[in-house]
Amino acid sequence: MMLRIGAAFGRSFFVLLESEGPPCGPACGASILGKVIGGQVSLSALFSFLKQWPKVKIMVKSVFIQSSHSGYDDQPGKAYHFPKKHYLSRVEQTVGDWVIFYEGRRGGGRGYHAVQRVLQVRNDPSDPEMAYAVLDIGSELSFENLVPRWVEGQGPFETGLPRSRGSNTSAVRLISDKDFARIINAGLEARREPNAIPRTGDINAGLGCADAQATFDPQYSPREMLLFQRAFRERSFARQVKHAYGGRCSMSGLELRNGGGRPEVEAAHIVPVSEQGPDTVRNGLALSGTVHWMFDRGLLSIRDEHEVLVAKNAVDEATLDRLLLPDRRLIDPVDQVFKPHKSYLRWHRENVFKG
Numbered sequence: 001m002m003l004r005i006g007a008a009f010g011r012s013f014f015v016l017l018e019s020e021g022p023p024c025g026p027a028c029g030a031s032i033l034g035k036v037i038g039g040q041v042s043l044s045a046l047f048s049f050l051k052q053w054p055k056v057k058i059m060v061k062s063v064f065i066q067s068s069h070s071g072y073d074d075q076p077g078k079a080y081h082f083p084k085k086h087y088l089s090r091v092e093q094t095v096g097d098w099v100i101f102y103e104g105r106r107g108g109g110r111g112y113h114a115v116q117r118v119l120q121v122r123n124d125p126s127d128p129e130m131a132y133a134v135l136d137i138g139s140e141l142s143f144e145n146l147v148p149r150w151v152e153g154q155g156p157f158e159t160g161l162p163r164s165r166g167s168n169t170s171a172v173r174l175i176s177d178k179d180f181a182r183i184i185n186a187g188l189e190a191r192r193e194p195n196a197i198p199r200t201g202d203i204n205a206g207l208g209c210a211d212a213q214a215t216f217d218p219q220y221s222p223r224e225m226l227l228f229q230r231a232f233r234e235r236s237f238a239r240q241v242k243h244a245y246g247g248r249c250s251m252s253g254l255e256l257r258n259g260g261g262r263p264e265v266e267a268a269h270i271v272p273v274s275e276q277g278p279d280t281v282r283n284g285l286a287l288s289g290t291v292h293w294m295f296d297r298g299l300l301s302i303r304d305e306h307e308v309l310v311a312k313n314a315v316d317e318a319t320l321d322r323l324l325l326p327d328r329r330l331i332d333p334v335d336q337v338f339k340p341h342k343s344y345l346r347w348h349r350e351n352v353f354k355g
Helices: 026-037 043-050 084-094 177-187 223-227 232-242 290-297 316-321 342-351
Strands: 001-003 013-017 054-061 061-066 079-083 098-104 113-124 131-134 140-148 172-177 266-269 284-286 301-302 308-310
Touching: 013 113, 043 054, 043 232, 061 084, 079 084, 084 113, 084 172, 098 177, 113 177, 140 177, 140 232, 177 223, 177 342, 223 232, 223 290, 232 266, 284 290, 301 342
Parallel strands: 061 098
Antiparallel strands: 001 013, 013 054, 061 172, 079 131, 098 113, 113 131, 113 140, 266 284, 301 308
């Protein structure tokens, strides 16, 4: 059972109830929570009430700072490494909820660039002072737009965050649902360009957050509900991958469009969603329809060095000559940061490829 307590106190909380209810029964619980949401009960009274449950976990959203030059054992998409002394209590509050990843100028400069759910916290077996935030691999969604920490004339996306020093240097920062929604809306607003046009269907379908311009009420329209929607994630993933590869097939080099600019190319997951593959550009390839079909069925795969592999006796050479580039190599995305991750390519070779 999960109860959502509104943002009357500046930050809204998720309360995960792991028992059947408080000693006074569910009716009492509903009454107390109604008064809390209505502002008639203090926060301290709420927590006293919640202590009646044997197990209560309060969930909040956060920003995790990442750096490509970090000395920590971060495993992007899988685990976040952090010192327990400074951040354990904060990270524990994020378990079960969403966190946004931020990369500063010295760590790569991407700003807010992805969102993902935290599954649990585990101690680092090799260092008693450290721990890992274990991430839900399949929940990762990269942003269509890199979001800066600070916008001139508007200030920070995180309410109260100073421009420098202070909490700005904290590697784990708890944020409100309202700030979370602002960052998500900015990061997932669709690019209005030819590559954003869906391959089939309504040309304006699914452009970004459907209600991105609406007033955000965390009590009634939590942005995390959108992040769970498969259709929304698929559309965002497709736009990101097609944009990264300039609307052309990464194996054949073909860039086919109709008179309205609609691209023929499709966005393929390297590790499929059914196997917990994330919706990130590094787990994607832009492929023409036929090549996509062959890749998903294991007739084609890719080495770590981006050489295209062909299953033995699967396709005749004349057909391959028409479908693939002469050097049988993958075309890299325009921005090298979006190159396919080796771990995803290895998974495809070991689990899908019929070579």
